[in-house]
Amino acid sequence: MTHRVLIVDDEPNIVISLEYLLKKEGFAVHVATDGEAALAMAAELRPDLVLLDVMMPKKSGFEVCEALRANPDLPALKIIMLTAKGRDTEITKGLALGANAYVTKPFSTKDLVAQIKTLLA
Amino acid sequence: MLQGWVVVLASFLYLGVLFGIAWYADRRADQGRSLIANPVVYALSLGVYCTTWTFYGSVGRAAANGIGFLPIYLGPTLLFALAGFILYRMIRVAKANRITSIADFVASRYGKSQLLGGLVTVIAVVGVIPYIALQLKAVSNSFTILSNYPEIVMPAAAGAVPLFQDSALYVAMILAAFTILFGTRHLDATERHEGMVAAIAVESIVKLVAFLAVGAFVVWGLHGGVADIFARAAEVPEVARRLTRADTSASYGSWGTLVFLSLFAALLLPRQFQIAVVENVDVKHLNRAVWMFPLYLFLINLFVLPVALAGLLHFPAGTVDADTFVLTLPMAHQQEGLALFVFIGGLSAATGMVIVETIALSTMVCNDLVMPLLLRLRWLGLAEKADLSGLLLEIRRWAIAIILGLGYLYFRVAGEAYALVSIGLISFAAVAQFAPVVIGGLFWKGGTRDGALAGLAAGFVLWAYTLLLPSFAKSGWLPEGFIAHGLFGIELLRPQHLFGLSGLDEITHCLVWSLLANLGAYIGVSLLRVPNAREARQASLFVGGTDLAGHTAWGGSAGVADLLPLAARFLGRERAEEAFLRHARSRGLKSVDELPGDARLANFAENLLAGAIGSASARAMVASVVSEEPLGLDEVMNILDEASQVRAYSRELEQKSQELTRATADLRQANERLRELDRMKDDFISTVTHELRTPLTSIRAFSEMLHEDPKTDLEQRTKFLGIIVSETVRLSRLINQILDMAKLESGRAEWTVSAIDVDEVIREAADSLTALYAEKRVALDLDGLHPGLTVMADRDRLMQVMVNLLSNALKFVPTDTGRVKVGAEGTASEVRVSVTDNGPGIHAADHEVIFDKFRQGSGGTDVLTDKPQGTGLGLPISRQIIEYFNGRLWVESAPGAGACFLFTLPRQASDNDAKQTQGGSQ
Amino acid sequence: MIRTRLVAQRLAFLFLLGCFFFNYPLLSIFNQGGSLFGMPPLYAWLMGSWLFLIALLALVIERKHG
Incomplete structure (x- = not known):
């Protein structure tokens, strides 16, 4: 069974790299480039996991995370937050808002894939 | 018909009526409709000064040495002339400090010393006991004489009568019971007794009317008027002697001594303090008393000398005690009714004195002597008891009984040796010892507890030695030799000629020594040290401002409109308004605006201010808005002196705090x-x-x-x-730009300044971007350029700014339809360059934000994400560069209408000047 | 009323006046035989000046302020 992963990031080159990486690992990959699109797509596609950038236009990753956790239709959804800002307070905030993991950019592709697989196992 | 039982019945009836009056007045007081809140009642109650000493004794005194009885009443008259300076102050201080007795007053003044309160109490009790004995003697004698009617029999010597046949003992017991009923029925925190005061006022009327009745009877009933009595007296050499005084300095000296002694007594006797100060309902009542009380004294003395002379003329010498003439003259002429009335008048004088005096003393004994001692005895556990009122009443009842018992004892011991007046004078001299500490305490801030203790103790010891002990000796209870040869036979220590001082009567002699020692010790010991904080605080409460009128009320007026802002200046508006509102409420008014601009308001404002800026300054401040008589020069100087010190101090403080x-x-x-x-x-x-x-x-x-x-x-x-x-x-x-930014911000950037043709730089920048513009198919319009505009700037930096602006514009315009227009124009003083695009425009709120580092505002992307073309540092760097050359860089834009970035640079004066190069100026 | 400084000072003046009236040397002037208004001079003086002083006290204190 194929896991659906939703990538949410506004940085095109990062999106390209993640998309390529995860497709190669056999996931069904979808992309949203801002927070609002991400919520709409999550509701529609019901992904198993969301890779969520924090710094995005329209809605920040934190807000998206909160909204996703408030959606009762997505009880099993896993959320990995990605951020280029590595401050402790933000990590704490992300985890408090219900993220399953927090990954700092730049990340190791191997580690990221491993983390995704662990969460979806 | 004047059997003993008639007299006793009449006495009890009279006392019953008095009690009824007191009961009624107490009830009215409880209902808040005070009977005694009346200046006339106050003046009459002060008549408690006139005891049996006055009623019977004055005549006796006059019969012995003529006009010599009078100084005792002239003194109080003079005291009341000084009321504005002494009594007024004492009442206000007492009310402000909730003072309940003279012991309390002295203790409070010198730092609330219990020891001092106790000493004053002891002196007062010991000193006043002879005076109480005097009342017992007078009442018992008058009863004995009256009950022997129609015969006129002088009572036997006090000590000669068996104890249980002695009417004085029963008088003492009845008076004790009566006083206990009067004064200790319930406790009042203020120690005020409205019922008692009402009864005293009535008694004052009774004794005055009784005495005037006797006087009128003697003068007009028995003789043809006052002139007739004097004329007949002048004919009898033995009697005529009383019409003049010995014309010696000792005679005038002792006269003057008595005037001032009585002045102090009228202030310092516990009962006078009780009535004049503690029981005072309203300080304004004092105004009426200033003349009414002296008038009362005048009236009650009006017939003293005529009655005395008539008695001397009527009774053969030595047969009748002159102290009883008031009673025996009507009896000798078979005026039974008048005689009974006189007896009642004398009873009034005695009961009034005894009641007030013992109540005042019992309060002192209880509050200043017994309770402090009991509270110190920890094992009694009194300090923990919640309600001590029962115990307090019990102590007072016992105190009253014991004081009257002591009075009786003194009467038995020493009563016979002296005439009534002489006994009284012993007490006067005792309470005169309070004068230095009380009067000094009102006017001198330097007095200390130690000084007060030393002064009182020294005065008291000398008083006892020169006056009290000799009274025992004269009665045979101490060896006669004590008087004649001094203590241990040392001549210098003869009590009535101490250190060889002679030529004075015993009272003057006593006062000279005791007051000298008292005053000397009080001042001398006080000056040994500076008053401590507690004494100083109390001193300032009692002495008040530097001006004597500081405690008098305000005669002028000022309204809320003046006083509230004044108070607000020192207390702050909120606190001042709150205080004024409370004051208004306490007067039954709803709001501050209803307050009348009267003296009470001025007083209130003064007190309010005094708390903040000191009483002297407060008065000066209130005086500045209250229209009153101008202050005296002295007073102004004093106020200014203190006020300027205070002001200097507060200015300093204010400065520091600022x-x-x-x-x-x-x-x-x-x-x-x-x-x-x-x-x-x-x-x-x-x-x-x-x-x-x-x-x-x-x-x-x-x-x-x-x-x-x-x-x-x-x-x-x-x-x-x-x-x-x-x-x-x-x-x-990005790294380059960050470094560049850091360099610009820290001022370490290198600048190569020269005269630059703006047109040329713009075209060069445009050229470098041609490929990018072509790629996005955006039109770049350079038609608005004018050649020949020169500015002083760094060429590369200016180029950097133009590239930034042009690439920025390119970033936000749409592909294909995008259009960027560059313009440059010159005014006399500056060159102005604009880069206009047809992009999405920028919200007004973002017009400055975009010049912040890492912020890009346009297109609704108000967050920090970056497109490949920008770093978010271009505009901040550009602005730094333009501002470095004294120019301005800003944006004009509205959403949907494109954006126009503009910058100006000062124009080079002559565009054709040779190139000037200022290398590396920074 | 004692409410103003001026009144207090007037009263104090009466105090001094009284001290003068009731003491040596004035007393010695009247301390002699004979009669004044049918009374011994000393008695007449003391009672008269006393009443006079009381009247002045009343006058000073009860007079309404202008």
Whole structure:
């Protein structure tokens, strides 16, 4: 069974790299480039996991995370937050808002894939 | 018909009526409709000064030495002339400090010393006992004489009558019971007894009317008027002697002594203090008493000398005690009714004195002597008891009984040796010992507890030695030799000729020594040290301002409109308004505006201010708005002196506190700024980190993927490598710009300034971007340029600004339809360059934000994400450069209407000047 | 009323006046035989000046302020 992963990031080159990486690992990959699109797509596609950038236009990753956790239709959804800002307070905030993991950019592709697989196992 | 039982019945009836009056007055007081809140009642109650001493004794005194009885009444008259300076002050101080007795007054004045209160109590009790004995003697004698009617029989010597046949004992017991009923029925925190005061006022009327009745009877009933009595007296050499005084200095000296002794007594006797100060309902009542009380004294003395002369003329010498003439003259002429009335008048005088005196003393004994001792005995556990009122009443009842018992004892011991007046004078001399500490305490701030103790003790010891002990000796209870040869036979220590002082009567002699020692010790010991904080605080409460009128009320008027702002100046508006409102409520008014502009309001304002700025300054301040008589020069000088000290001090304080406030504000601001800078730095670093990590993320991801999977197909590989390269370029540019920004901000940038043709620089910048514009198919319109505009600037930096603005515009205009227009024009003083695009425009709120580091405002993308073309540092750097050359860079735009970036630079004076080069000026 | 400084000072003046009236040397002037208004001079003086002083006290204190 194929896991659906939703990538949410506004940085095109990062999106390209993640998309390529995860497709190669056999996931069904979808992309949203801002927070609002991400919520709409999550509701529609019901992904198993969301890779969520924090710094995005329209809605920040934190807000998206909160909204996703408030959606009762997505009880099993896993959320990995990605951020280029590595401050402790933000990590704490992300985890408090219900993220399953927090990954700092730049990340190791191997580690990221491993983390995704662990969460979806 | 004047059998003993008739007299006893009449006495009890009279006492019953008095009691009824007291009961009624107490009830009225409880209902809040005081009977005694009346200046006339106050003046009459002061008549308690006139005891049986006056009623019977004055005549006796007059019969012995003529006009010599009078100084005792002239003194109080003079005291009341000084009321504004002494009594008024004492009443106000007592009310303000809730003082309940003279012992309390003295103790409170010198730092609330219990020891001092106890000493005053002891002196008062010991000193006043002869005086109480005097009343017992007078009442019992008058009863004995009256009950022997129609015969006129002088009573036997006091000590000669068996104890249980002695009417004085029964009088003492009845008076004790009566006083206990009067004064200790319930406790009142203020120690005020309205019922008692009402009864005393009535008694004053009774004894005055009785005496005037006797006087009228003697003068007009028995003789043909006053002139007739004097004329007949002048004919009898033995009697005529009383019409003049010995014309010696000792005679005038003792006269003067008595005037001032009685002045103090009228103030300091416990009962006078009780009635005049403690029982005073309203300090204003004093005004009426100032003349009414002296008038009362005048009236009650009007017939004293005529009656005395008539008695001397009527009774053969030595047959009848002159102290009883008031009673025996009517009896001798068979005026039974009048005689009974006189007896009742005498009873009034005695009961009034005994009641008030023993109540006052019992209060002192209880509050200042017994309770402090009991509370010290820890094992009694009194300090923990919640309700001690029962115990207090019990102590007072016992105190009353014991004091009357002691009075009776003194009467038995020493009563016969002296005439009534002489006994009374012993007491007067005792309470005169309070004068230095009380009067001094009202006017001198330097008095200390130790000084007061020393003065009182010295005065008291000398009084006892020169006056009290001799009275025992004369009665045979001490060896006669004590008087004649002094203590241990030492001549210098003869009590009535101490250290050989002679030529004075015993009272004057006693006062000279005791007051000398008292005053000397009081002042001398006080001056040994500076008053401690507690004494100083009490001193300022009692002495008040430097001006004597400081405690008198305000005669002028000022309204709320004047006083409230005044108070608000010192207390703050809120507190002042609150206090005024409370004052208004206490007067039954609803709001501050209803307050009348009367003296009471001025007083209130003064008191309010006194708490904040000191009483003298407060008065000066209130005086500035209250229209009153101008202050005396002295007073103004005093106020100015103190006020200027206070002001200087407060100015200093104010200055200091202002400096402190300023420093605090500066510090807070600096701290705020520091925190702000810290936060900005934090944000900046966080943002820079983000900006650096974003390209790094792509670079790492693609590099790892290529590294992991060497079999990636060529097309993918090329694409990924292209991304890596462009992200690397972006990263490099970003790093350069950050470094550039840092250099500009820190002022370490290098500038090469020269005269530059703006047109040329713009075209060059446009040329460098032609490829990018072509790629996005955006039109770049350079038609608005005018050649020949010269500015002084760094050519490369200016180029950097233009490239920034042009690439910025390109970034936001739409592909194909995008259009960017550059204009340059010159005014007399400056060159103005504009870069206009047809992009989405910028919200007014973002017009400044976009010049902040890492912020891009347009197109609704108000967050920090970066497009490959920008770093968010272009505009801030451009602005720094333009401002360095004294120009301005800003944006004019509205959403949907494109944006126009403009900058100005000062125009070079002559566009054709030779190139000037100022290298590396910074 | 004692409410103003001026009144207090007037009263104090009466105090001094009284001290003068009721003491040596004035007393010695009247301390002699004979009669004044049918009374011994000393008695007449003391009672008269006393009443006079009381009247002045009343006058000073009860007079309404202008």
